[in-house]
Amino acid sequence: MLKGMRSQLGLEGSAYFLAELHDGFLPDEVIADFYRVADALFFPSREEGFGIPLIEAAFSHLPAFCADIPPLRKLGLEDAAFFSPDEEPARVAGMLADYFQTSLPARFAMRARASFRWEAIYRQHIAPIL
DSSP, X not given: OOHHHHHHTTOOOXXXXXXXXXXXXXXXXXXXXXXXXXXXXXXXXXXXXXXXXXXXXXXXXXXXXXXXXXXXXXXXXXXXXXEOTTXXXXXXXXXXXXXXXXXXXXXXXXXXXHHSSHHHHIIIIITTTO
């Protein structure tokens, strides 16, 4: 998720791009872990043959925000949010922020991830006792 949007929602975080985190092959288990801890799939690709990340997001119950290109439109149909690859970044960020501010499951998941990580549990409940 975009860092500014998380700040807007009172959460800290960043956007991660799998291709930038690792130069080699990523095992399926590692990819599954990325989807498990993600808030959404942001897929601004201009060229796709099929769109496997969109299917992986669906299997992980993630909302998908995709460039409006034919392969992704055909795959996502009415179940993904689409934007023009040439859209102003601020408008795309606004679309994502609107979703995360109004979706109860998304807000709850983000709050749970922020509040119930081991670091947060320690800081809020264990450290004060010590």
